[in-house]
Amino acid sequence: MKAITVETKRGARVRVLEGGEGQPLVFLHGAGGLFAENPFLDRLAKHYRVYAPELPGYGESTGEDHLREMLDFALHGWDVVEKLGLDRPYLMGHSMGGMIAAEMACVAANDLAKLILVDAAGLWLPEHPIPDLFALLPFEFAKLLFHDQAVGAAMLTGGLDFSDVNAVAEFYIGNAKNMGVAGKILFPIPNRGLSRRLYRLKAETAIFWGASDKLTTPEYARAWKALLPHARLVTFEAAGHMLPYEKPEEFCQAVHEFLG
Amino acid sequence: MKFTWFNLMPWPYLREDFREKHRSVWVDIPNTLYDPRKGHFLYHEYMDQLEFAESVGFDGIGVNEHHQNGYGLMPSPNIIAAGLARRTSHAAICVIGNSIALYNPPIRVAEEFAMLDVISGGRLVAGFPVGTPMDTNFCYGQIPALTRDKYREAHELIMRAWSEDEPFAFDGAYNQLRYVNCWPKPVQKPHPPIYIPGGGSIETWDFCLDYDYNYSYLSFTGYVRGKQLMDGYWDRVAKRNKDESPYRGAFAQIVCVGEDDKEAEELYAEHVKYFFNRCLHVYPGFADPPGYRTIKTLKAGVASQLTEGAMNRFPTLTWKELVDERFVIAGGPESVRQQMEEMIKGLHVGHIFCLFHNGDMPDAKVRHSTRLFAEKVMPKLRNMWPDWADDGRWWPKPMEDRLHPEEAPGKDRVWTNRAKAERTVAHNGDGRAAAGHAEHRHGPREEVR
Numbered sequence: 001m002k003a004i005t006v007e008t009k010r011g012a013r014v015r016v017l018e019g020g021e022g023q024p025l026v027f028l029h030g031a032g033g034l035f036a037e038n039p040f041l042d043r044l045a046k047h048y049r050v051y052a053p054e055l056p057g058y059g060e061s062t063g064e065d066h067l068r069e070m071l072d073f074a075l076h077g078w079d080v081v082e083k084l085g086l087d088r089p090y091l092m093g094h095s096m097g098g099m100i101a102a103e104m105a106c107v108a109a110n111d112l113a114k115l116i117l118v119d120a121a122g123l124w125l126p127e128h129p130i131p132d133l134f135a136l137l138p139f140e141f142a143k144l145l146f147h148d149q150a151v152g153a154a155m156l157t158g159g160l161d162f163s164d165v166n167a168v169a170e171f172y173i174g175n176a177k178n179m180g181v182a183g184k185i186l187f188p189i190p191n192r193g194l195s196r197r198l199y200r201l202k203a204e205t206a207i208f209w210g211a212s213d214k215l216t217t218p219e220y221a222r223a224w225k226a227l228l229p230h231a232r233l234v235t236f237e238a239a240g241h242m243l244p245y246e247k248p249e250e251f252c253q254a255v256h257e258f259l260g
Numbered sequence: 261m262k263f264t265w266f267n268l269m270p271w272p273y274l275r276e277d278f279r280e281k282h283r284s285v286w287v288d289i290p291n292t293l294y295d296p297r298k299g300h301f302l303y304h305e306y307m308d309q310l311e312f313a314e315s316v317g318f319d320g321i322g323v324n325e326h327h328q329n330g331y332g333l334m335p336s337p338n339i340i341a342a343g344l345a346r347r348t349s350h351a352a353i354c355v356i357g358n359s360i361a362l363y364n365p366p367i368r369v370a371e372e373f374a375m376l377d378v379i380s381g382g383r384l385v386a387g388f389p390v391g392t393p394m395d396t397n398f399c400y401g402q403i404p405a406l407t408r409d410k411y412r413e414a415h416e417l418i419m420r421a422w423s424e425d426e427p428f429a430f431d432g433a434y435n436q437l438r439y440v441n442c443w444p445k446p447v448q449k450p451h452p453p454i455y456i457p458g459g460g461s462i463e464t465w466d467f468c469l470d471y472d473y474n475y476s477y478l479s480f481t482g483y484v485r486g487k488q489l490m491d492g493y494w495d496r497v498a499k500r501n502k503d504e505s506p507y508r509g510a511f512a513q514i515v516c517v518g519e520d521d522k523e524a525e526e527l528y529a530e531h532v533k534y535f536f537n538r539c540l541h542v543y544p545g546f547a548d549p550p551g552y553r554t555i556k557t558l559k560a561g562v563a564s565q566l567t568e569g570a571m572n573r574f575p576t577l578t579w580k581e582l583v584d585e586r587f588v589i590a591g592g593p594e595s596v597r598q599q600m601e602e603m604i605k606g607l608h609v610g611h612i613f614c615l616f617h618n619g620d621m622p623d624a625k626v627r628h629s630t631r632l633f634a635e636k637v638m639p640k641l642r643n644m645w646p647d648w649a650d651d652g653r654w655w656p657k658p659m660e661d662r663l664h665p666e667e668a669p670g671k672d673r674v675w676t677n678r679a680k681a682e683r684t685v686a687h688n689g690d691g692r693a694a695a696g697h698a699e700h701r702h703g704p705r706e707e708v709r
Contacts, residue, residue, distance in 0.1 A: 180551025
């Protein structure tokens with residue numbers, strides 16, 4: 001995958017990882033952003049032309065001041081698709097990216113080929129409150145996000161040494177920048193009324209879920225399925241919220257089966 | 261120098277094992293720990309202390325806003341201030357302040373502050389904090405990255421509501437109001453003095469200087485640590501070519517006065533330790549939600565460097581450490597005077613918010629400490645800034661003919677001349693008319709006992 005930068009009509013400068021050949025597939029990352037290594041994207045690039053834009057405020061992308069509320073995020077997504085010159089791409093969103101992808105699919109129901117929601121945010125079940133991401137301490141992330149905490153911790157920090165004060169400060173500032181943007185649609189409750197708009201969704205949809213997701217627990221997969229009765233629900237054993245990172249092989253296999 | 265007697269109003273019944281049993285004194289502290297029947301006595305005890313502070317000569321009495329907080333029992337400081345406005349008549353009433361980003365619409369703050377200013381006869385100091393993350397984000401659900409923007413808009417709306425004489429439409433990003441028309445308006449013109457409490461955000465300094473507001477640094481870590489931050493503020497004042505009046509700055513400090521150093525320790529140590537060891541037990545996850553501080557401020561590292569090290573020590577600080585490292589100013593009157601002087605000069609501030617009530621301190625000790633300070637310390641610190649003696653820009657200018665309602669209970673007061681005064685006012689067609697004013701001055705003073 002190589003990185004390019006595009007500027008949307010609204011003036012956001014967006015870094016996009018792109019690579020591979022085939023039908024266009026746009027991947028929207030979660031609140032943590034893309035990692036340094038994203039093996040599932042490399043795998044998908046064997047079958048599709050993959051685009052993974054970074055939201056403004058994440059990595060080198062700028063223009064987060066344009067994003068204030070949910071509609072801004074959805075329209076920004078379409079602005080990027082337009083700038084990339086894509087026609088009816090597959091849309092796939094993970095966690096917060098799933099929330100944005102679903103919103104995009106409601107706003108412009110005819111403009112995508114298929115939709116994949118991966119451990120998606122955007123719903124709220126009062127009887128299953130989602131842990132407060134914004135009040136977590138850095139060392140608490142791994143146990144919520146991964147089935148295998150130890151592997152997850154290394155992945156999250158890129159092998160960061162937590163005894164190195166400067167490295168921690170840098171990690172902290174990076175996280176504050178990302179999550180600050182995410183907070184606009186996830187804080188204090190990650191629900192911006194999407195369920196009231198899902199009736200508009202037309203695209204064939206798959207719901208992928210890690211069976212041991214401790215952030216958006218499998219009850220949320222069932223809630224999505226109840227709202228989208230025609231969607232295909234696929235659950236992955238021994239995978240947490242970070243399913244694409246934890247089980248890249250099985251995940252990509254399932255994507256391939258659904259998209260063809 | 262101006263001295264304001266400040267009460268945070270802590271809950272004094274947290275048990276010794278509070279830290280072990282609960283993760284935070286703030287946000288998710290179990291509300292079963294609160295007992296409203298005890299609360300009844302406590303509010304009155306605390307308000308009595310504020311009134312007592314006026315009677316011994318403090319310039320101001322101060323309250324602030326916290327939510328879901330075991331050391332701050334004033335979700336609405338305006339309610340306390342309203343009570344004080346009726347039972348005092350000299351001291352400035354410093355509400356430091358209302359977190360204006362929390363109110364929908366914030367015109368509510370313009371109205372309530374105007375009410376307080378009118379009831380108190382122009383004695384209000386109006387504080388506009390951005391608000392702590394605990395209060396603003398976690399208790400009141402504001403989005404961290406938008407809090408500052410919402411704050412700026414709320415500020416604009418309130419100041420326009422106070423200053424404009426005609427109803428106007430306000431089309432904001434967070435507030436849309438077709439008819440903004442503040443009724444009542446404040447007594448003080450163009451508005452009460454504005455104080456901006458801050459904890460070290462660079463943007464806040466510039467905001468204060470843009471509008472010539474007072475910058476108040478409210479910390480519990482004492483003036484030695486506070487110096488680094490206040491120096492940053494004064495550097496900014498100089499860079500912006502503003503005069504360096506010490507009244508541009510205020511600082512909050514815990515103060516404990518005994519007859520001598522030994523008595524101070526005997527009387528106050530356990531209560532100050534209660535405050536640091538139990539009251540300041542805040543879950544770190546609530547301290548800094550992503551987006552609350554700007555990246556610029558995070559990179560400058562001002563706030564974190566200053567406070568994090570100190571905060572980690574709160575649970576175990578001993579009296580000796582608290583005093584030697586100047587978390588608190590404590591001792592006999594002369595020792596306290598010396599430390600106060602060092603603080604005032606070192607920080608270059610004209611306003612001190614003095615915290616005499618700490619943790620679970622009983623009333624008698626609070627008054628003892630307060631009285632010693634008022635009688636033996638405060639008089640010697642009055643003339644710290646002779647070059648700025650006439651600088652009243654950051655202090656209220658009350659009505660000279662205001663009422664003194666505390667001098668007689670309301671049930672005994674008879675408003676003999678009110679009807680006449682109202683007729684005069686109506687006749688002039690103007691509430692500010694001189695004739696009406698004069699009638700009013702004498703009316704309420706003729707009391708029947």
